[in-house]
Amino acid sequence: xxxxxxxxxxxxxxxxxxxxxxxxxxxxxxxxxxxxxxxxxxxxxxxxxxxxxxxxxxxxxxxxxxxxxxxxxxxxxxxxxxxxxxxxxxxxxxxxxxxxxxxxxxxxxxxxxxxxxxxxxxxxxxxxxxxxxxxxxxxxxxxxxxxxxxxxxxxxxxxxxxxxxxxxxxxxxxxxxxxxxxxxx
Amino acid sequence: xxxxxxxxxxxxxxxxxxxxxxxxxxxxxxxxxxxxxxxxxxxxxxxxxxxxxxxxxxxxxxxxxxxxxxxxxxxxxxxxxxxxxxxxxxxxxxxxxxxxxxxxxxxxxxxxxxxxxxxxxxxxxxxxxxxxxxxxxxxxxxxxxxxxxxxxxxxxxxxxxxxxxxxxxxxxxxxxxxxxxxxxxxxxxxxxxxxxxxxxxxxxxxxxxxxxxxxxxxxxxxxxxxxxxxxxxxxxxxxxxxxxxxxxxxxxxxxxxxxxxxxxxxxxxxxxxxxxxxxxxxxxxxxxxxxxxxxxxxxxxxxxxxxxxxxxxxxxxxxxxxxxxxxxxxxxxxxxxxxxxxxxxxxxxxxxxxxxxxxxxxxxxxxxxxxxxxxxxxxxxxxxxxxxxxxxxxxxxxxxxxxxxxxxxxxxxxxxxxxxxxxxxxxxxxxxxxxxxxxxxxxxxxxxxxxxxxxxxxxxxxxxxxxxxxxxxxxxxxxxxxxxxxxxxxxxxxxxxxxxxxxxxxxxxxxxxxxxxxxxxxxxxxxxxxxxxxxxxxxxxxxxxxxxxxxxxxxxxxxxxxxxxxxxxxxxxxxxxxxxxxxxxxx
Numbered sequence: 170x171x172x173x174x175x176x177x178x179x180x181x182x183x184x185x186x187x188x189x190x191x192x193x194x195x196x197x198x199x200x201x202x203x204x205x206x207x208x209x210x211x212x213x214x215x216x217x218x219x220x221x222x223x224x225x226x227x228x229x230x231x232x233x234x235x236x237x238x239x240x241x242x243x244x245x246x247x248x249x250x251x252x253x254x255x256x257x258x259x260x261x262x263x264x265x266x267x268x269x270x271x272x273x274x275x276x277x278x279x280x281x282x283x284x285x286x287x288x289x290x291x292x293x294x295x296x297x298x299x300x301x302x303x304x305x306x307x308x309x310x311x312x313x314x315x316x317x318x319x320x321x322x323x324x325x326x327x328x329x330x331x332x333x334x335x336x337x338x339x340x341x342x343x344x345x346x347x348x349x350x351x352x353x354x
Numbered sequence: 355x356x357x358x359x360x361x362x363x364x365x366x367x368x369x370x371x372x373x374x375x376x377x378x379x380x381x382x383x384x385x386x387x388x389x390x391x392x393x394x395x396x397x398x399x400x401x402x403x404x405x406x407x408x409x410x411x412x413x414x415x416x417x418x419x420x421x422x423x424x425x426x427x428x429x430x431x432x433x434x435x436x437x438x439x440x441x442x443x444x445x446x447x448x449x450x451x452x453x454x455x456x457x458x459x460x461x462x463x464x465x466x467x468x469x470x471x472x473x474x475x476x477x478x479x480x481x482x483x484x485x486x487x488x489x490x491x492x493x494x495x496x497x498x499x500x501x502x503x504x505x506x507x508x509x510x511x512x513x514x515x516x517x518x519x520x521x522x523x524x525x526x527x528x529x530x531x532x533x534x535x536x537x538x539x540x541x542x543x544x545x546x547x548x549x550x551x552x553x554x555x556x557x558x559x560x561x562x563x564x565x566x567x568x569x570x571x572x573x574x575x576x577x578x579x580x581x582x583x584x585x586x587x588x589x590x591x592x593x594x595x596x597x598x599x600x601x602x603x604x605x606x607x608x609x610x611x612x613x614x615x616x617x618x619x620x621x622x623x624x625x626x627x628x629x630x631x632x633x634x635x636x637x638x639x640x641x642x643x644x645x646x647x648x649x650x651x652x653x654x655x656x657x658x659x660x661x662x663x664x665x666x667x668x669x670x671x672x673x674x675x676x677x678x679x680x681x682x683x684x685x686x687x688x689x690x691x692x693x694x695x696x697x698x699x700x701x702x703x704x705x706x707x708x709x710x711x712x713x714x715x716x717x718x719x720x721x722x723x724x725x726x727x728x729x730x731x732x733x734x735x736x737x738x739x740x741x742x743x744x745x746x747x748x749x750x751x752x753x754x755x756x757x758x759x760x761x762x763x764x765x766x767x768x769x770x771x772x773x774x775x776x777x778x779x780x781x782x783x784x785x786x787x788x789x790x791x792x793x794x795x796x797x798x799x800x801x802x803x804x805x806x807x808x809x810x811x812x813x814x815x816x817x818x819x820x821x822x823x824x825x826x827x828x829x830x831x832x833x834x835x836x837x838x839x840x841x842x843x844x845x846x847x848x849x850x851x852x853x854x855x856x857x858x859x860x861x862x863x864x865x866x867x868x869x870x871x872x873x874x875x876x877x878x879x880x881x882x883x884x885x886x887x888x889x890x891x892x893x894x895x896x897x898x899x900x901x902x903x904x905x906x907x908x909x910x911x912x913x914x915x916x917x918x919x920x921x922x923x924x925x926x927x928x929x930x931x932x933x934x935x936x937x938x939x940x941x
Contacts, residue, residue, distance in 0.1 A: 198537065201486070202474060202475075202478070202486075205475070205478060206478060209478055209479060213479055244666065244670075247666065248663070248666075248667065251662040251663045251665075252663050254662070255661070255662065255663055256483075257482065257483035257503055257535065257537065257538045258483075258537060259537060260537050
């Protein structure tokens, strides 16, 4: 299609904004379909979900906390927040990354990592696990399952190393996060 | 504790307590208890449609014209899926409607039972919110919460899915019509300081423009009154989106006409060249902005909207105010009064420039003594109905744009059209909805020959309830807008857009028990329109117009506001040569 006669009005403008990772903490009514509403919104509007964790909260009022890691330019992150906040069962949306910075919010993830191997590889896997403070939660003659908790990047690094010593399976929980200090998230 | 009644009775009682006196619907297995409850009461009247999509659009028509919430009742499965287009339409155009759908009994949900569909799953994306009622104890609260969500903030459609066993179950009902929702709390105030800043921006500006939208209409008739006052006080030129027509009078002094793809030259040029744009209750839709990186390049932009997601969505603005349009206008006028501002700039140079643009006379068309030009048909319809109590609805396509360009609306809530979704088949059922709400008014659906066939079955509804709904078909034997785009963009290859085998609309009307009128010549037009208006009951007027007329002016795809295609650029010869000999045989 030439310059003069584009076939559509829908010009997509590429704005060169840097993509950022943001951790959102979303408090919702714990009712059927609420998760579908949130992820349906992300799918419909073309937003990214890097990680997602859902569980009950401390409250007795049947509330759930959805901790969601997303990535996008700052303006996209802003759009995501207002879109999610508009959903009827959403109580509040906190952008932990924007509000509290990289160190103001505590973010942890748990991973189970299965490693298969014998001999030296097996020994190396054990040593690495020790270095990363990973626990051995299952063992057989030719396999281990390690459990590691930590920041996402740390777990990424551990998994990366493990892949050269026989990693066969990974299961991660996704990020759980809270604001540091006495105030609520 | 309230009285103990069945779920079905709770549904009807809650609708009545919400002040809604008419519902539109179609019965079926999963809503039989509700229909039994309807039968045994007189507070809520039921209008039987002929297709559930018609029920949704009729509810939209009722809502948009009255300012109340529209209600439809549909059965499970196909009943609910047929309503989906109407719900989506209401979502895009922010129309408050409540859809009650029947569902298979609770214990059968998930078994692929007869007429079972995952209605809350299907409608999640096309409603503001929806509910599946699993306990009779929740029903009264959900019914009233649904009305609250539908009409609050940016209005929209909601759906309540009620399994049949819940309709039979008995529960306590109390009138909770004043209920709000615990988490859904749209803004109710307005930032005083920010409004003050807008006034200062207006005072400093040289070329300001007001760009208003459907939000002003949704804000109620008072918002429109205040808008008029605000424009009078500040002398700012005003344009509006398709959805906002009538908020400021079409005959008003500062009116530039509609903006956007088929908007006027003066409105679009003023949008492009302004130094201050105040967007009130509109959302920078792609039909409005044209090429977005060339959209009004030199202006400061202010956006007032009740919905935070509309702000900075398509266009980044300099000042955003999260508020209802009416509240904003009250505050703005109060600040002007409090600060005793009398000397707003006169914008002399700006108005002179606008007057120059107006001389282009962008809506002119070549009159023809032998063939009815579609523009002429709308002009005559306007002249012959403007002094009456008239409501206009439209379908979607060229006729819709011509209606928007040539019919002048002086009051809000008089113009009902499918803007966001562009739903062919909207206009006629919507007109029925208006006519039910205002039986004495003149309600006209301006239609196209293709659109009207999408919900023609509703003629049966109009006949049954002796509605006076008029259908004014601009019949050019084409899906005109599709054909126009094929001409402009696809080498005039008229692919599947010719209306082959059209019915004889006069006979069609008669077959339904309505009246049909045919007009072929300009000299017969007035008489035919008057006959249409004066004939009681539903009337189809088949107004046969020039087949190949294009809708201008037009911002061609991917162009900016100041790059409009005016009608005079395209000669008759070019248009006729654009069709080859084989094509001419069909015309």
